[in-house]
Each structure stands twice: as structure tokens, then as C-alpha cells.
Amino acid sequence: MKNELRIYNSYKGKKETFKPIHEGQVGMYVCGPTVYSDVHLGNCRSFTSFDVIYRYLMYLGYKVRYVRNITDVGHLEGDADTGREDKISKKARLEQLEPMEVVQQYMNGFHDMMKVFNLLPPNIEPRATGHIPEQIEMVQTIIDNGLAYEKNGSVYFNTLKFAERDGVYGKLSGRKIDDLVAESRADLKNQSEKNHPSDFAIWIKAAPEHLMHWHSPWSEGFPGWHLECSVMSTKYLGETFDIHGGGTDLKFPHHENEVAQSYGACGCAPANYWIHGNMLLMNGRKMSKSDGNTIMPEELFSGGSSHISKGYSPMSVRFFMMQTHYRSTLDLTDGALQAAEKGYRRLMEGNKLLQGMQHPGNGNVGDLDKEINGLIDQAFADMSDDFNTPKALASIFELVTKVNSLKGGQLSFGEITVETLQRMQQTFTDFIFNIFGLLDEDIDVSGSGVVDELMALVLDMRQQARTDKNWGTSDKIRDALKAMNIQVKDGKDGATWSKE
Ligand SMILES: [Zn+2]
Incomplete structure (x- = not known):
């Protein structure tokens, strides 16, 4: 490895x-x-x-x-x-x-x-x-x-x-x-x-x-x-x-x-x-105060600059930096930041899904198992090749697709071993948090996983209200979450949530 x-x-x-x-x-x-x-x-x-x-x-x-x-x-x-x-x-x-x-x-x-x-x-x-x-x-x-x-x-x-x-x-x-x-x-x-x-x-x-x-x-x-x-x-x-x-x-x-x-x-x-x-550019040009082609970090977070359409969170920006190799120039544009924000969320949601997965315990070493291990090896090989973060990220995103397919049932746990699932879980933790240095903004804003626990509680209460046909309470919870840009999806294993 x-x-x-x-x-x-x-x-x-x-x-x-x-x-x-x-x-x-x-x-x-x-x-x-x-x-x-x-x-x-x-x-x-x-x-x-x-x-x-x-x-x-x-x-x-x-x-x-x-x-x-x-x-x-x-x-x-x-x-x-x-x-x-x-x-x-x-x-x-x-x-x-x-x-x-x-x-x-x-x-x-x-x-x-x-x-x-x-x-x-x-x-x-x-x-x-x-x-x-x-x-x-x-x-x-x-x-x-x-x-x-x-x-x-x-x-x-x-x-x-x-x-x-x-x-x-x-x-x-x-x-x-x-x-x-x-x-x-x-x-x-x-x-x-x-x-x-x-x-x-x-x-x-x-x-x-x-x-x-x-x-x-x-x-x-x-x-x-x-x-x-x-x-x-x-x-x-x-x-x-x-x-x-x-x-x-x-x-x-x-x-x-x-x-x-x-x-x-x-x-x-x-x-x-x-x-x-290498240098950071903005809209393809060198940043320069004198010709107005510049943005301060605070403006980037608040959206208080004519160069961007909205504010971007620090971790979206950090993710944006990971998408380019350190020896290449990085071009900051509003479009690239929007794409990075989506990518960051997709990565975090994929990780949340993956960490919650439990192998039913009957997996075999099939093509999927080999493919997943190959992608993990590739991600580390790319990091060891002059710290190539964009290439490593590409492999991690291929793994996110596998995670989503495992969750959706298009791929089966029967095709991978328990060890491979665990290795994938460990790899995501290593890459996202320890190597790329990203934080889960949903969680870390409050300190330590408290948000996840609170959300589980809220979703339980909502489920109970629905079971009791207490529509007033369940609607109130739904509307309040919506106002906080929190989307709730009902699935056969219960409800999951994500931030829009
Ligand atoms: Zn010096």
C-alpha cells in the first residue's frame, strides 16, 4: 500500500x-x-x-x-x-x-x-x-x-x-x-x-x-x-x-x-x-490589487465580491485547491468554485454512507473486489507520485460511485469481502480527513458529531409523529428542516438527511 x-x-x-x-x-x-x-x-x-x-x-x-x-x-x-x-x-x-x-x-x-x-x-x-x-x-x-x-x-x-x-x-x-x-x-x-x-x-x-x-x-x-x-x-x-x-x-x-x-x-x-x-490565478489572470482582479478569503466566504455569485465555505475552497496539483497554476472562477462545492458535498455524503455500511458477512473476492482494491492502491500511488491530489481524488470519486451503487442495490456486498469494505472505510477516513485535511462542516461546526446524533433524534421524532398520524407535528418538523436547507429522504431503511 x-x-x-x-x-x-x-x-x-x-x-x-x-x-x-x-x-x-x-x-x-x-x-x-x-x-x-x-x-x-x-x-x-x-x-x-x-x-x-x-x-x-x-x-x-x-x-x-x-x-x-x-x-x-x-x-x-x-x-x-x-x-x-x-x-x-x-x-x-x-x-x-x-x-x-x-x-x-x-x-x-x-x-x-x-x-x-x-x-x-x-x-x-x-x-x-x-x-x-x-x-x-x-x-x-x-x-x-x-x-x-x-x-x-x-x-x-x-x-x-x-x-x-x-x-x-x-x-x-x-x-x-x-x-x-x-x-x-x-x-x-x-x-x-x-x-x-x-x-x-x-x-x-x-x-x-x-x-x-x-x-x-x-x-x-x-x-x-x-x-x-x-x-x-x-x-x-x-x-x-x-x-x-x-x-x-x-x-x-x-x-x-x-x-x-x-x-x-x-x-x-x-x-x-x-x-x-505554483500560483493562484483568478479568471485566468494573475491576481492583482491594482486592476481589481483580486479577492480576499473573507470575501470568498461571505460572497461579498463582484467576482463570485455567492459565498463558499472554507472546506469547499480547500477541496477546490485539492483538485489541482500543487505545481500547476490554479484558476479561481465562480464556476469552478460551484463545481468544487458540489464535489465536496458528494464526497462527504459518500463518506457518511460508507462509514454507516455493515457487511452482511458473505462476500467473495470477485471483479468488484479487485476493482475497489485497485482504486485504493492507485490513490496512494498517485499521492506518492509527487503528491498528486487531483489524481488521487479521481480514484476516490470512482469509489464514491461504488459506494452509492452498493447502497442503491445495483452492486452487491456479495461481490466484496468484509476486509475490502473495511479497507475502503479506512481509506476514506485517511484521505479525506488526515491527508486532504478536510473537515465535515455539517459536523465539525458544532464540535464533534453532535449534529448527527441530534438529527437522528429529530428524524425519530418525525417518524413517531407519522406513525401516530400526528400530521401537525411531522409537518412542523419537515418545514423547520426545510428552512435550514436540510433535505430528508425516506427510504426503506428509514429516513436519511443531507444539507442542500
Ligand atoms: Zn524564506
């Missing part, structure tokens, strides 16, 4: 068999949010992709240490390391808040949203401001190793020297030093301090109005954005660890520069496998 895991390694541009450094253990670092504004939906998609990866690694039996940082010194305005003011300082100045107030507010909001989407928290969530001494230490080490230089209180990484020495600068993003020179912007303020246009700051001297700054051997200043991830991943996972993840937009310059810093500090690669999640 458990296949060899294959991962598409962005650093090598190909799929590889996953072999952790320490058997049975995985160290995974994912670049976290910069907490200077509300978390946007693209981030939610990215972190949800890594949540599924984290969950599947644990499902495979690995002990995972998952580290996801909080960027709370802010990275700089404009081009990643060349502006003068960081985003958190700017926000704090505009809103007349302490920078740490800005950080706390948006960090709380970020955590709330991760809970709404049912993401598991990482094992360690280090903050950049809590690791300033370690960052200063790494800057010094890189200087000592001859790969960084100081100019007017700022320290720059020497990319040209690194490219000559190690030959890997640009390897992750597929860029060459020549391209980097052509791309660099001549109008940037501190460009003249650099030896070479592709050099990047690892320590920045703070301007007098800059709110967040620390003492260092070079100046009163703050670390370059890329440095924190090198420092915190090294501190909690070691110089070289298993998996480094992030959105594809972080490949350059952020991750490229992380690689450079790691080589600069310890002469080794930071991670053996790089995983990059």
Missing part, C-alpha cells in the same frame, strides 16, 4: 525518489508570511499545499519537523533588497503603531485564517526578530569566508566571487550572472555601493527614520530579508536538511540567495529537495 515517495525537486528540475538524511525523519522548512497586511488567498493556497505534503509525510510514517517562519522585520519595499524602508516599518509609521503591534495584529490574523482552512500548525514557527544575533553571526561568517564585503555600514554578498568559486549561483532559478546584470535596475538607490549589480544585501544600515534596527559590528541596521531563512533553517534543521518549500515566486531572488548564503556560510547546500508551489 505504501509506495516509494517521489518528489519533483526544483533544484534538479526532475522527479527523484525521496531519501531523507536520517531514516524515518524529515526536516522541512517552508518560507512563511511577511506579517504587514492581511494574508491573501495565494498564500493560503501555497500553505495549504505544504500542509498536504506535511500530512502525507506523516501518514507515510515519517517523524517530521516542520519549520515555517514569520518574517517580522519585513522585507524591503520595491526590489527585494535595494529599497531603504521595510514594509513593516512603513505600515507602522503610516498607522502610528509600534512595529510589533503591526506584526502581532497580522500574525494573529494569519493564524486565524490557517485555522479556518484547517492547516496543522508547524512544529516550530521562528520569528526573524528573535534571531538577530544568529543573523549577525552568519553575516560575519560569510565575510570571514571571503564571500561578503562591507560598504558604508551595509554588507553585500559577493555573487560574482561565489559564482566563480562554487558555480551554482543562478542554478535554482535557472538564471545566469549575465542575465542578472541585464535585469538589475540602474536606478536603485544603493546600487553604487555594490561591487556587482547582482550582489545582494545581507546587512543594511538603517536610515534615521527607520523604526526597526539593531546594533551590529557594521552599523545600526537590520538584516537582509533572505538571511533569516538561512539562519533559522540552519538553527532548527541543520546546515543541510531534507525539504525546503515555498511559492514559485520565491525562487528568485529569495531562494537563490538562500542557497548562496548557505554555501557562503558552511560551504554546503541548504536542502536536498526544493519544492515550489
Whole structure:
């Protein structure tokens, strides 16, 4: 059942068999949010992709240490390391808040949203401001190793020297030093301090109005954005660890520069496998505030946006994300969300039916039995092939069709064994709740299966009223349920319910 895991390694541009450094253990670092504004939906998609990866690694039996940082010194305005003011300082100045107030507010909001989407928290969530001494230490080490230089209180990484020495600068993003020179912007303020246009700051001297700054051997200043991830991943996972993840937009310059810093500090690669999640689009285009092609998670839930016809529940949206592979762009449209909402409900109802099934105990291994086991094997094989959630979902939906046919009597329990039914029940629980991380919104809204028990009670009372020919009461129950969008179906085994 458990296949060899294959991962598409962005650093090598190909799929590889996953072999952790320490058997049975995985160290995974994912670049976290910069907490200077509300978390946007693209981030939610990215972190949800890594949540599924984290969950599947644990499902495979690995002990995972998952580290996801909080960027709370802010990275700089404009081009990643060349502006003068960081985003958190700017926000704090505009809103007349302490920078740490800005950080706390948006960090709380970020955590709330991760809970709404049912993401598991990482094992360690280090903050950049809590690791300033370690960052200063790494800057010094890189200087000592001859790969960084100081100019007017700022320290720059020497990319040209690194490219000559190690030959890997640009390897992750597929860029060459020549391209980097052509791309660099001549109008940037501190460009003249650099030896070479592709050099990047690892320590920045703070301007007098800059709110967040620390003492260092070079100046009163703050670390370059890329440095924190090198420092915190090294501190909690070691110089070289298993998996480094992030959105594809972080490949350059952020991750490229992380690689450079790691080589600069310890002469080794930071991670053996790089995983990059693709972008979230809306109506086929990149989301962008400036042209109005954007939607906030809250608007998506409430329906308060002109881009959608109604609100969608968090689990419908999470299901929507599962329908596309993490390395493909995901296009958010109203139609796709409606389809996802239906799919999510069909899956949940199929699961409810399946979990309630009891085998009469006289099954044989027939074609149906083989087919069901084949679909289960296929779902796991697809997850183990670079976490292919859409393909795994397709097999699970074929199983939902079997479940509905078993319930409807078109297929017979005589064609499957007791073990196969149990395996199917376990597989649904594993996939839906443990791997895809979905919640049953009908149940979990109230806490723990209470709704199901209450509904069973209500349906019993309704049945009793009908038996007693107490039509007033049975009609009252029917109308009240209808008002709550709850549909009741009467079958030969009694009544069942579903939410419309
Ligand atoms: Zn990072």
C-alpha cells in the first residue's frame, strides 16, 4: 500500500525518489508570511499545499519537523533588497503603531485564517526578530569566508566571487550572472555601493527614520530579508536538511540567495529537495490589487465580491485547491468554485454512507473486489507520485460511485469481502480527513458529531409523529428542516438527511 515517495525537486528540475538524511525523519522548512497586511488567498493556497505534503509525510510514517517562519522585520519595499524602508516599518509609521503591534495584529490574523482552512500548525514557527544575533553571526561568517564585503555600514554578498568559486549561483532559478546584470535596475538607490549589480544585501544600515534596527559590528541596521531563512533553517534543521518549500515566486531572488548564503556560510547546500508551489490565478489572470482582479478569503466566504455569485465555505475552497496539483497554476472562477462545492458535498455524503455500511458477512473476492482494491492502491500511488491530489481524488470519486451503487442495490456486498469494505472505510477516513485535511462542516461546526446524533433524534421524532398520524407535528418538523436547507429522504431503511 505504501509506495516509494517521489518528489519533483526544483533544484534538479526532475522527479527523484525521496531519501531523507536520517531514516524515518524529515526536516522541512517552508518560507512563511511577511506579517504587514492581511494574508491573501495565494498564500493560503501555497500553505495549504505544504500542509498536504506535511500530512502525507506523516501518514507515510515519517517523524517530521516542520519549520515555517514569520518574517517580522519585513522585507524591503520595491526590489527585494535595494529599497531603504521595510514594509513593516512603513505600515507602522503610516498607522502610528509600534512595529510589533503591526506584526502581532497580522500574525494573529494569519493564524486565524490557517485555522479556518484547517492547516496543522508547524512544529516550530521562528520569528526573524528573535534571531538577530544568529543573523549577525552568519553575516560575519560569510565575510570571514571571503564571500561578503562591507560598504558604508551595509554588507553585500559577493555573487560574482561565489559564482566563480562554487558555480551554482543562478542554478535554482535557472538564471545566469549575465542575465542578472541585464535585469538589475540602474536606478536603485544603493546600487553604487555594490561591487556587482547582482550582489545582494545581507546587512543594511538603517536610515534615521527607520523604526526597526539593531546594533551590529557594521552599523545600526537590520538584516537582509533572505538571511533569516538561512539562519533559522540552519538553527532548527541543520546546515543541510531534507525539504525546503515555498511559492514559485520565491525562487528568485529569495531562494537563490538562500542557497548562496548557505554555501557562503558552511560551504554546503541548504536542502536536498526544493519544492515550489505554483500560483493562484483568478479568471485566468494573475491576481492583482491594482486592476481589481483580486479577492480576499473573507470575501470568498461571505460572497461579498463582484467576482463570485455567492459565498463558499472554507472546506469547499480547500477541496477546490485539492483538485489541482500543487505545481500547476490554479484558476479561481465562480464556476469552478460551484463545481468544487458540489464535489465536496458528494464526497462527504459518500463518506457518511460508507462509514454507516455493515457487511452482511458473505462476500467473495470477485471483479468488484479487485476493482475497489485497485482504486485504493492507485490513490496512494498517485499521492506518492509527487503528491498528486487531483489524481488521487479521481480514484476516490470512482469509489464514491461504488459506494452509492452498493447502497442503491445495483452492486452487491456479495461481490466484496468484509476486509475490502473495511479497507475502503479506512481509506476514506485517511484521505479525506488526515491527508486532504478536510473537515465535515455539517459536523465539525458544532464540535464533534453532535449534529448527527441530534438529527437522528429529530428524524425519530418525525417518524413517531407519522406513525401516530400526528400530521401537525411531522409537518412542523419537515418545514423547520426545510428552512435550514436540510433535505430528508425516506427510504426503506428509514429516513436519511443531507444539507442542500
Ligand atoms: Zn524564506
